[in-house]
Amino acid sequence: MELSGGDIIVQCLKDEGVEHVFGYPGGAVLHIYDAIFRQKDVQHILVRHEQAAAHAADGYARATGKPGVVLVTSGPGATNAVTGIATAYMDSIPMVVLTGQVPTPVIGSDAFQEVDTVGITRPCVKHNFLVKRLEDLAETIKKAFFIATTGRPGPVVIDIPKDITDPGVKIPYHYPAKVKMRSYNPVAKGHLGQIKKAVKIMMEAERPVFYTGGGVVLDDASKNLTDLVEALNFPITQTLMGLGAYPGSGKHFLGMLGMHGTYEANMAMHETDVLIAVGARFDDRVTGHVKQFCPDATIIHVDIDPSSISKNVRVDVPIVGPVKQVLRDMLKVVNESDKKPKKKALDKWWAQIEKWRSMNCLKFDRKSKLIKPQYAVEVLHKVTKGEAFVTSDVGQHQMFAAQFYQFEKPRRWINSGGLGTMGFGLPAAIGVQMAHPKATVAVVTGESSIQMCIQELATCIQYDLPIKIILLNNGYMGMVRQWQEFFYDSRYSQSTMSVTPDFVKLTESYGHVGMRVEKPEDLEGTLKEAFSMKDKLVFVDIKVDPEENVYPMIAAGKGHHEMYLSPGSELV
Amino acid sequence: MRHIISILMENESGALARVANLFTARGYNIESLTVAPTEDATLSRMTLVTSGSDEIIEQITKQLNKLVDVVKLVDLTEGGHLEREMMLIKLRAERTQREEIKRLVDIFRGKIIDVTDTSYTVELTGTASKLNAFLEAVNEELIVEVVRTGPSGIGRGPKGLGL
Numbered sequence: 015m016e017l018s019g020g021d022i023i024v025q026c027l028k029d030e031g032v033e034h035v036f037g038y039p040g041g042a043v044l045h046i047y048d049a050i051f052r053q054k055d056v057q058h059i060l061v062r063h064e065q066a067a068a069h070a071a072d073g074y075a076r077a078t079g080k081p082g083v084v085l086v087t088s089g090p091g092a093t094n095a096v097t098g099i100a101t102a103y104m105d106s107i108p109m110v111v112l113t114g115q116v117p118t119p120v121i122g123s124d125a126f127q128e129v130d131t132v133g134i135t136r137p138c139v140k141h142n143f144l145v146k147r148l149e150d151l152a153e154t155i156k157k158a159f160f161i162a163t164t165g166r167p168g169p170v171v172i173d174i175p176k177d178i179t180d181p182g183v184k185i186p187y188h189y190p191a192k193v194k195m196r197s198y199n200p201v202a203k204g205h206l207g208q209i210k211k212a213v214k215i216m217m218e219a220e221r222p223v224f225y226t227g228g229g230v231v232l233d234d235a236s237k238n239l240t241d242l243v244e245a246l247n248f249p250i251t252q253t254l255m256g257l258g259a260y261p262g263s264g265k266h267f268l269g270m271l272g273m274h275g276t277y278e279a280n281m282a283m284h285e286t287d288v289l290i291a292v293g294a295r296f297d298d299r300v301t302g303h304v305k306q307f308c309p310d311a312t313i314i315h316v317d318i319d320p321s322s323i324s325k326n327v328r329v330d331v332p333i334v335g336p337v338k339q340v341l342r343d344m345l346k347v348v349n350e351s352d353k354k355p356k357k358k359a360l361d362k363w364w365a366q367i368e369k370w371r372s373m374n375c376l377k378f379d380r381k382s383k384l385i386k387p388q389y390a391v392e393v394l395h396k397v398t399k400g401e402a403f404v405t406s407d408v409g410q411h412q413m414f415a416a417q418f419y420q421f422e423k424p425r426r427w428i429n430s431g432g433l434g435t436m437g438f439g440l441p442a443a444i445g446v447q448m449a450h451p452k453a454t455v456a457v458v459t460g461e462s463s464i465q466m467c468i469q470e471l472a473t474c475i476q477y478d479l480p481i482k483i484i485l486l487n488n489g490y491m492g493m494v495r496q497w498q499e500f501f502y503d504s505r506y507s508q509s510t511m512s513v514t515p516d517f518v519k520l521t522e523s524y525g526h527v528g529m530r531v532e533k534p535e536d537l538e539g540t541l542k543e544a545f546s547m548k549d550k551l552v553f554v555d556i557k558v559d560p561e562e563n564v565y566p567m568i569a570a571g572k573g574h575h576e577m578y579l580s581p582g583s584e585l586v
Numbered sequence: 587m588r589h590i591i592s593i594l595m596e597n598e599s600g601a602l603a604r605v606a607n608l609f610t611a612r613g614y615n616i617e618s619l620t621v622a623p624t625e626d627a628t629l630s631r632m633t634l635v636t637s638g639s640d641e642i643i644e645q646i647t648k649q650l651n652k653l654v655d656v657v658k659l660v661d662l663t664e665g666g667h668l669e670r671e672m673m674l675i676k677l678r679a680e681r682t683q684r685e686e687i688k689r690l691v692d693i694f695r696g697k698i699i700d701v702t703d704t705s706y707t708v709e710l711t712g713t714a715s716k717l718n719a720f721l722e723a724v725n726e727e728l729i730v731e732v733v734r735t736g737p738s739g740i741g742r743g744p745k746g747l748g749l
Contacts, residue, residue: 132600137611141654144600161654196749197596197657321648324641 017187019148019179020049023112026155028055029189032083034074034448035059036067040087041127042114045179059448059477062469064091066441068098069467072107073442076428077403078449079234081108081162088114089127092173093134097435099169100138104432105255106232108167110158111135117177118146131173140168148178148185156193165200166319167232201318204335206343212290212314212331213347219288220359221366222248225271225300228255228431229293229317235338236424239292240264242345246355249367251279253294254416255431262400262420268367269376272300273568274413277375278367280566280574283308285366291315293337296326297432298570306573316340375566375579376417384559385534387411387486391418394456394484397541402454402482403428403446407439407463410492413564415458437466440483444470447479454482454545461487462511471524474551482544483553485517488560496563500578521553530555588617589643590662590669590739593632593650594747597623601630601655608653614638614646618736626749629657633738635714658747666742672709673717674699676730679706683728694720705730713737 017025023046027035036059039047050058061067064086071082082102086095092113102109116125132144141161143154151174158170216222230239236259243250243266250260251271260267269276271283283289289311294300301307307327315322315329316337323332333340378388391414394402404419405428406412412429421427428446430438439457447455457464464485474481494509518528527550531540537556544552566577595601602621609616617635624631636646643661650656662669679687684706691698691708694716700707710720714737721732741747 133603136600136604136607142600195654198654319652321645321652323648325645328641 015187016184018045018049018181018184019151019174020045020181022151022187023155023174023179024049024053024056025187026152026189027083030155030159032056035083035085036061036070036074036445037085038064038067038087038091040091040114042088042116042176043085043091043112043179045176045181046085046112046114046174048181058085059444059473061441061444061473063467064094065097065437066444066467066470066473068095068109068111069101069435069438069441070445070448071109072098072102073405073428073445074449075102075107075109075445076442077425077446079232079425081110081159082445084109084111086111086113087127088116088131089129091127092129092131096134096138099135099171101430101433101435101438102169103138103140105228105430106167107169108162109169110155110162111169111171113171113173115144115173115175118175119177121175131171135171138169139171140166142171142173144173145175145178148183151178152187152189153193156190157195160193160195161198201320201334202336204316204333204340204343208331208333209340209343210347212333213344213351215288215312215314215331216246216248216290216348217351217353217355219248220356221282221286221363222246222288222290223268223282223286224248224250224290224292225253225283225294226250226256226259226292227253227294229337230256230259231424233293233318233337234424235293235341236260238338238341238345242341242348245345245348247360248290248355249282249364251275251282253297253300253431254429256294257416257427258421258424261422263422270416271574273302274417274564274566275568276417277373277566277577277579278370280568280577281370282367284573284575286311289313291329292341293317295322298326301327302568303571303573306575308574373579378562382534382559385531385537385556387414387488387558387562388418389534390484390486390537390556390558391415391458393538393541394458395419397538397545398454398456402426402456403443403450404456404458405429405439405442405446406458407460407466408434408436409460409463409494410488410496410562410564411458411460411463411486413493414486419458436463439463440467440470440481443481444473444477444479447481448477456482456484458484458486460492461485461489461514461517462491465514468520471521471526471551471553475525478549479551480547480549481551483551484541485553485555486558487514487517487555488558488562490560493564499563500569517553517555521551526551526553528553528555530557532557587643588635588637588663590667590737591634591636591647591650591659592662592739592747593634593659594624594657595630595632595653596655596657597628597630598655602632604653604655605632605634605650608649609636612645612649614642620736620738633736635737657749660741660747662739662741667739668742669713669737669739670711671714671717671737672711672735673720674733675708675710675721677706677708677724678704678728678730680704683725687724687728690720690723694723696720
């Protein structure tokens with residue numbers, strides 16, 4: 015079979031099992047779009063801005079575990095996608111981004127819509143390629159999928175000059191079933207000796223705690239983690255990226271840890287003697303001040319990426335390998351061990367944890383005449399029976415969603431953790447809904463974040479995506495305002511978002527349904543009505559308490575044991 | 587501490603940029619960097635001199651290993667190794683100074699490779715510290731231009747860094 019470059023690309027995507035491509039056409043990719051036009055197997059989803067294409071592919075990947083695919087043109091098409099690529103990179107999301115480039119003979123001449131895409135994306139991709147010969151195209155695409163989905167996943171960019179996709183030039187097509195790269199060999203298996211060493215330490219532990227992250231979700235190791243935690247009767251806390259891997263209602267779960275983590279999770283981190291970190295990267299929002307991080311702990315760290323180990327915090331027992339395999343082997347070693355976890359010490363530890371739990375650190379004013387954002391998330395949980403895919407933007411609403419929407423399953427909580435990209439939520443929900451057409455998909459957002467990619471309401475109507483947008487409208491960039499209140503004597507510099515469109519009318523003008531709620535007593539009814547509209551996008555503008563803050567809070571540079579628990583409270 | 591990291595990488599456009607990018611993006615020191623093809627045309631050999639605490643050097647080697655274009659690397663300073671750097675140095679050499687400069691070049695086992703009525707150009711090879719010693723020994727006012735390659739290194743013994 016002889017094919018042109020454009021047709022090769024589409025054929026490669028088919029052979030790779032790709033069903034959806036998120037993109038936006040332009041000059042340098044016209045040949046590829048023509049190839050897309052002439053077939054039916056790969057569905058192209060036309061977004062309204064290239065940033066959204068990348069976020070949608072990202073959301074698709076997070077919800078399914080399959081790589082998301084993006085197709086954008088050269089120059090501004092590529093630069094617009096960069097925020098989305100960097101978002102995926104920070105959270106290790108598998109993604110393949112095809113960017114158009116000006117024809118090879120004019121590369122470097124500042125041609126129309128030319129930009130050094132490989133150079134611009136280099137720091138925010140796992141790897142990138144510039145295809146210089148048509149003969150290399152199919153193999154490069156195979157390599158890109160291989161790199162994006164193996165080891166620690168991440169986005170891979172393939173920059174394709176226009177002449178490579180010329181319909182007039184055809185070559186025999188062959189898509190390699192496998193690809194081998196001498197310079198890229200992700201670790202296939204964690205070392206059994208290290209696993210045994212770790213288990214030995216775990217059996218001696220008196221105040222152990224699991225601290226698990228996005229790596230557990232990425233490797234679909236949720237069941238293995240749950241089994242291990244329950245076999246050991248150890249407490250577990252999860253990072254923002256890890257939520258859902260261990261069920262939120264599970265009795266061993268202490269809640270999220272870190273800057274806005276629960277009192278019990280952070281105190282357990284501070285007091286622990288054996289920390290078992292799994293698929294987590296000791297991010298600064300998690301550790302607080304590294305010098306005060308887990309001062310008494312022997313640290314075991316399981317991660318697929320050797321460079322994550324001892325990067326921010328010195329680790330005692332590193333185990334480099336796929337999370338799933340390591341957890342499976344760990345459970346096996348635990349079961350075969352003649353030693354058992356120290357029951358007495360654990361009982362004492364759990365008693366201490368229950369004391370911390372009884373502080374009820376996530377309490378909020380339930381009698382308020384204003385809608386509390388926490389309450390809104392609780393109602394969302396109730397109305398969706400905790401089964402929705404929830405995407406979010408970035409800020410207070412994101413933290414409230416993480417704290418109050420008890421995630422029972424992995425891949426249900428989809429947010430930009432590492433890069434913290436406002437504008438992520440709605441386009442990510444597009445990807446999720448494309449992947450799971452029947453599922454309930456909700457975007458928890460703020461009036462500031464939603465405006466960063468609001469144009470995607472048009473994409474939603476075009477593809478009949480019945481997403482539910484839950485806007486916690488407080489009229490501020492809430493998290494910025496909270497920091498200004500705490501650390502800048504309430505000087506709310508440029509953080510007021512009082513000028514917004516009428517979101518109900520705006521939504522209606524796109525052809526969707528808009529609703530508004532202003533009183534707590536109306537909230538549940540409105541959300542029920544919204545979620546009962548199974549085939550409609552409903553945008554619910556919820557006026558919430560404008561000055562509510564996210565608690566607990568560890569200020570930057572403080573230790574886990576130094577939290578603010580409520581307004582005006584001292585450090586505890 | 588100063589470390590010499592020797593890297594075998596795919597001889598592809600952009601590979602050098604990836605390494606350089608990594609150092610700027612993560613704020614690592616980079617003292618010198620040399621790169622050239624090897625006997626295998628698909629591979630390049632890079633010698634990189636950097637410095638930092640043990641933790642930082644550990645991160646540097648891990649991050650370099652993570653680059654898809656990097657095939658293999660070794661921190662030469664972890665074992666016995668040889669290090670050579672070449673320097674080309676142009677000196678003002680008027681009649682009265684010529685003998686003195688010639689003697690100094692001989693002491694350092696250098697070669698005078700270009701001569702004019704008023705100048706010598708000297709080629710000198712050795713460790714970085716030997717080249718520094720020469721620069722200190724020669725009268726500063728006579729130096730017109732200094733060009734150094736940055737060190738290249740290789741491990742001692744029969745074993746080589748290969749695939």
